[in-house]
Amino acid sequence: MGEKIFRIVSGLIALIVVLVVAFPFVVMLSISLQSRAELFSTSASLIPEKWMFSNYVEAFKSANWGRYFLNSFVITAVVTVVSLVINSMAGYVFARIRFRFSKVLFLVILAGMMIPPQVTMIPVFSMLRGFPLVNGNDILGNGGSGLINTYAGMILPFIAGSFGVFLCRQYYVGFPRELDDAATVDGCGRVRAFFRIYLPLSKPVLASLGVLKFTGTWNEYTWPLIMARSDSMKTVQVALTLFRNESEIRWNLMMAATIMISLAVYIVFGCAQKHFVNGILAGSIKG
Numbered sequence: 001m002g003e004k005i006f007r008i009v010s011g012l013i014a015l016i017v018v019l020v021v022a023f024p025f026v027v028m029l030s031i032s033l034q035s036r037a038e039l040f041s042t043s044a045s046l047i048p049e050k051w052m053f054s055n056y057v058e059a060f061k062s063a064n065w066g067r068y069f070l071n072s073f074v075i076t077a078v079v080t081v082v083s084l085v086i087n088s089m090a091g092y093v094f095a096r097i098r099f100r101f102s103k104v105l106f107l108v109i110l111a112g113m114m115i116p117p118q119v120t121m122i123p124v125f126s127m128l129r130g131f132p133l134v135n136g137n138d139i140l141g142n143g144g145s146g147l148i149n150t151y152a153g154m155i156l157p158f159i160a161g162s163f164g165v166f167l168c169r170q171y172y173v174g175f176p177r178e179l180d181d182a183a184t185v186d187g188c189g190r191v192r193a194f195f196r197i198y199l200p201l202s203k204p205v206l207a208s209l210g211v212l213k214f215t216g217t218w219n220e221y222t223w224p225l226i227m228a229r230s231d232s233m234k235t236v237q238v239a240l241t242l243f244r245n246e247s248e249i250r251w252n253l254m255m256a257a258t259i260m261i262s263l264a265v266y267i268v269f270g271c272a273q274k275h276f277v278n279g280i281l282a283g284s285i286k287g
Contacts, residue, residue: 032056032255039252052252059243059256067232068239073264075154075224075235076217082159083213084206090160091168092194096180106169112162125226128153149229158217164209171205172198207272214268218261236261 026046031039032055034048059065094106128147131137136144147153175198183193221237228234240261243254 028255028258031251032259034252036250036252055252055256056260059253060260062253063239063242064231065236065239065257068234068236071151071233072218072235072237074151076214078151078155079158079217080210080213082155083161083164084210086160087164087209088168088199088202088206089194090165091170092172092198094165094169095172096175096198097190109162109165113166121222121226124157128156128227145229148227149233150227151233153227154224154233154235157223158213158220161213164213167209168202168205171202175201211269211272215265218265 030046030048033051033053034055035050035052038049090109094102094109129145130141131146132139132141134144134146135148135150137146138144147156179197180193183197188196219237220235224235224238228238236257240254240257243250243257
């Protein structure tokens with residue numbers, strides 16, 4: 001009897017949480033399908049009187065959204081793939097290879113998780129701005145714009161991260177030492193063992209990290225806003241400001257564009273969902 005009551009209460013709590021989380025999305029979807037007159041009318045309703053699917057077409061045609069989506073996809077795809085390779089290799093080294101000062105170096109990496117990105121934003125911008133021999137810069141990094149307004153400038157700061165190294169390290173720590181001994185007996189070096197043995201077994205943690213990295217990079221607003229100086233380099237998050245001018249905000253078009261932007265995240269999460277939870281749990285309890 002007690003177990004049955006617990007299941008009912010747990011189900012009700014889960015339902016309430018789902019409704020609370022889903023409500024903003026429902027409101028956003030409702031606004032995206034309303035006309036401007038209905039949106040500002042005195043009678044508010046979640047169900048539009050007339051379903052204005054044309055808002056999506058108008059929102060997409062309002063600016064060069066094909067280019068904005070291309071920029072976001074290129075930046076996000078490169079960041080996700082490269083960061084998975086770098087973080088998994090670094091995590092493997094810290095978990096499976098014993099070398100001098102490894103614990104100290106790992107603590108330094110963990111310290112990076114405690115520093116807000118806003119603190120390092122100006123130093124990173126200065127480094128990329130003074131990148132030598134790029135976009136008019138001399139050997140000392142003076143005279144030009146460096147990596148500002150380039151894909152590289154928006155990709156490099158995100159290709160590695162303390163959390164990714166930590167998550168992969170915790171995952172690889174759980175592998176038995178006998179696996180390394182077997183690889184050595186079979187003539188596998190460290191590099192070959194990583195790519196032939198550990199990497200194929202890393203689908204859960206890489207799927208989890210990939211979803212988190214994709215979502216974080218796709219939704220990044222501040223850094224592309226700083227680095228993109230031309231309209232052709234804007235990302236979708238920065239381009240949302242196009243629906244705001246001095247007199248008003250076109251809420252219905254902005255919500256329509258926001259839903260189109262969000263679909264990419266939903267698709268990626270749906271494809272990696274079965275590995276996502278397992279990877280997070282494995283990385284958190286092992287080690």
